[in-house]
Amino acid sequence: xxxxxxxxxxxxxxxxxxxxxxxxxxxxxxxxxxxxxxxxxxxxxxxxxxxxxxxxxxxxxxxxxxxxxxxxxxxxxxxxxxxxxxxxxxxx
Amino acid sequence: xxxxxxxxxxxxxxxxxxxxxxxxxxxxxxxxxxxxxxxxxxxxxxxxxxxxxxxxxxxxxxxxxxxxxxxxxxxxxxxxxxxxxxxxxxxx
DNA sequence: TTGATATTTAGATAATTATCTAAATTCAGC
DNA sequence: GCTGAATTTAGATAATTATCTAAATATCAA
Numbered sequence: 001x002x003x004x005x006x007x008x009x010x011x012x013x014x015x016x017x018x019x020x021x022x023x024x025x026x027x028x029x030x031x032x033x034x035x036x037x038x039x040x041x042x043x044x045x046x047x048x049x050x051x052x053x054x055x056x057x058x059x060x061x062x063x064x065x066x067x068x069x070x071x072x073x074x075x076x077x078x079x080x081x082x083x084x085x086x087x088x089x090x091x092x
Numbered sequence: 093x094x095x096x097x098x099x100x101x102x103x104x105x106x107x108x109x110x111x112x113x114x115x116x117x118x119x120x121x122x123x124x125x126x127x128x129x130x131x132x133x134x135x136x137x138x139x140x141x142x143x144x145x146x147x148x149x150x151x152x153x154x155x156x157x158x159x160x161x162x163x164x165x166x167x168x169x170x171x172x173x174x175x176x177x178x179x180x181x182x183x184x
Numbered sequence: 185t186t187g188a189t190a191t192t193t194a195g196a197t198a199a200t201t202a203t204c205t206a207a208a209t210t211c212a213g214c
Numbered sequence: 215g216c217t218g219a220a221t222t223t224a225g226a227t228a229a230t231t232a233t234c235t236a237a238a239t240a241t242c243a244a
Contacts, residue, residue, distance in 0.1 A: 004103065010103075028220080039203075
């Protein structure tokens, strides 16, 4: 996992909302774009950043491209965060 | 916790290295700056962003200002991440 | 109060990023 | 192969961010 890419991807409200939408179910690029007041190319750009950060996966189904969550990076994020949180315990 | 501020603060390698340094022990602004090839004002800027994101606290001690980790935001980050990771379980 | 040290603030510049419009690509159905 | 729909790519522009130098502030020690 490239932490920098991960955090950069997460540091944008549009992209975090996309992740939230994908929690419920997989969606096509178009269905995702419909949820925002932003052009499709802009959403495509955000999806690409999420994909590069391995936060989502994409899979073509005919004319549509379905996006889905890839939860492994969230696991890594939890591990990374724990090293700081656990530190508090050690110091006590 | 303001997620956006948190992720923006974490989306920079210099700032993440500062957090790593503070895991071991509290450090003054100067001691932190010594670990980087960057001017003190630049490090001060990064410290300020970390402080605004409540990832660190500062406390003056005479001429020095000590910085320390504030682990509560890391806890929040873990909770936030879990909502995505746990989703995988639900779908199975 | 003066001089030295630690740190931050101000202001400028360069690099990065988000967004748009227009054009290109990919696929389905005829 | 052509047409239409879904999506991405390219290229431009505006906003944001990282970094620097110079100046300001705060504290200590004499």
